[in-house]
Amino acid sequence: MTNNIVTLTRMLDYVLRKSNDYDNINIVIGNESCDLDSAVCSIVYALYLNWQHNQIKCKVCTKDKRGASSKDDIFIPILNMVRQDFALKTEVMYLFNKLGITEGDLIFRNDYDLCSLLRDSKCNVVLVDHHVLAANDVFLSAFVTEIIDHRPLDKSRWTYKGDTRLIIEIVGSCATLVTRRIKEMCLLLGKEFQFFKDHMPCSQMLYSTIILDTVNFSKEFNKGTPEDEEMIDLLERVLMIENPIDERQRVLDELTKAKSDVSKLTASQLLRKDVKIVEDVLIPSFPMLVEEFLRLDDAVDAVKEVLSQRECLVALLLGMDLTSGMKRDMAVMSPNNENLAEKLDSFLVEWSSPSFELRPRDGAVRGQLRLSATRKQYVPVVQEFFRSL
Numbered sequence: 001m002t003n004n005i006v007t008l009t010r011m012l013d014y015v016l017r018k019s020n021d022y023d024n025i026n027i028v029i030g031n032e033s034c035d036l037d038s039a040v041c042s043i044v045y046a047l048y049l050n051w052q053h054n055q056i057k058c059k060v061c062t063k064d065k066r067g068a069s070s071k072d073d074i075f076i077p078i079l080n081m082v083r084q085d086f087a088l089k090t091e092v093m094y095l096f097n098k099l100g101i102t103e104g105d106l107i108f109r110n111d112y113d114l115c116s117l118l119r120d121s122k123c124n125v126v127l128v129d130h131h132v133l134a135a136n137d138v139f140l141s142a143f144v145t146e147i148i149d150h151r152p153l154d155k156s157r158w159t160y161k162g163d164t165r166l167i168i169e170i171v172g173s174c175a176t177l178v179t180r181r182i183k184e185m186c187l188l189l190g191k192e193f194q195f196f197k198d199h200m201p202c203s204q205m206l207y208s209t210i211i212l213d214t215v216n217f218s219k220e221f222n223k224g225t226p227e228d229e230e231m232i233d234l235l236e237r238v239l240m241i242e243n244p245i246d247e248r249q250r251v252l253d254e255l256t257k258a259k260s261d262v263s264k265l266t267a268s269q270l271l272r273k274d275v276k277i278v279e280d281v282l283i284p285s286f287p288m289l290v291e292e293f294l295r296l297d298d299a300v301d302a303v304k305e306v307l308s309q310r311e312c313l314v315a316l317l318l319g320m321d322l323t324s325g326m327k328r329d330m331a332v333m334s335p336n337n338e339n340l341a342e343k344l345d346s347f348l349v350e351w352s353s354p355s356f357e358l359r360p361r362d363g364a365v366r367g368q369l370r371l372s373a374t375r376k377q378y379v380p381v382v383q384e385f386f387r388s389l
Contacts, residue, residue: 004047004199023071025123027078027114030174031130032137033276033285034081036255037213039092040205041128041148041178043106046077047202048182049126051195076107080137083108088265088273094258095208099201118143129174132157134277148181150174151376156383172228173213175206179231196238207235208251212259216252220326222372256322260287267293267302271315278379279386280313281344282306285375290319290329291365304335314341316348316382318375328368329361347385348378 028046030038053073086103087093117123125143132154133141146165153168167177186195196203210232214224241247262270270293275284286293293299303315314334321327332348334341349358357369
């Protein structure tokens with residue numbers, strides 16, 4: 001597994017020096033929060049596309065037609081975050097280290113000038129785990145050929161080509177859709193399960209990600225779907241897991257512990273650990289309650305600092321705690337625009353399709369009784385708020 005990733009990393013270095021030696025450069029990139037789902041889907045799908053390309057290239061019907069002048073395609077996974085922030089992704093680092101993948105094996109957003117690479121080379125882009133591009137990613141749109149995402153379809157800023165291959169379905173994890181896509185393509189190649197068996201660490205990464213994203217199919221969270229269950233069953237057969245019930249819980253416990261281990265992070269780092277920007281709203285998600293975050297000495301100053309750095313007007317803080325049953329809370333903050341913060345807070349409180357069931361707590365913090373609502377459910381409501389202004 002590590003050797004495969006290192007090979008792709010070295011290939012990109014080579015491509016940047018001698019891009020004429022390749023026909024197409026295919027970049028697979030996840031969303032800007034770069035959580036476990038985005039990171040795993042980027043890496044696994046790029047490795048699969050590379051494997052598929054080599055399977056087709058080596059078929060008897062094609063190899064005789066490939067002369068000395070024939071050029072190859074290259075498939076590159078890029079983690080959509082700066083390398084310096086990788087340590088903030090504690091659950092990603094934990095799983096990757098466990099599978100022998102080091103930071104040095106990975107390619108990050110700021111390692112290369114993507115604008116120049118796309119401009120100077122023949123490139124395709126595959127989006128995984130998102131289909132609404134962040135402001136600094138809009139330049140990718142013209143190069144997108146495939147999208148795999150598990151969010152509700154949003155065409156408000158749709159600029160993709162008409163022939164873009166789309167897999168956009170609401171399931172618990174994008175890793176579920178990537179698993180299914182790989183399964184279906186392997187069947188077309190007459191190699192059922194072959195990629196999964198040849199790349200067992202990929203199978204383990206997909207399995208672990210689906211378990212974490214669905215919270216092991218907890219009825220309380222209500223994030224798992226029959227499609228997620230079907231792909232988990234498939235991966236358990238591939239991984240030859242003898243006791244699925246115990247293994248699922250073990251994986252969830254390990255990843256939840258790693259994700260929640262933020263004891264060494266500052267308030268500023270916590271705001272950058274898992275964050276998305278929607279409209280002019282910074283939406284960080286914490287593995288702790290917002291009320292606990294705001295007790296940190298520099299929390300309010302950190303919110304001001306990150307809002308300024310990311311050129312956002314307001315912050316919507318989302319917190320979750322699993323230590324003694326699930327709890328969620330939230331707060332809207334804008335030290336320099338309190339009027340906007342109050343309006344957004346009221347809009348979220350009054351939202352009823354369905355309600356977040358927000359209840360007052362100390363200061364700006366509100367408890368969230370609708371425990372199944374995550375950032376995915378807040379994003380379209382925030383977008384609706386700005387449309388209503």
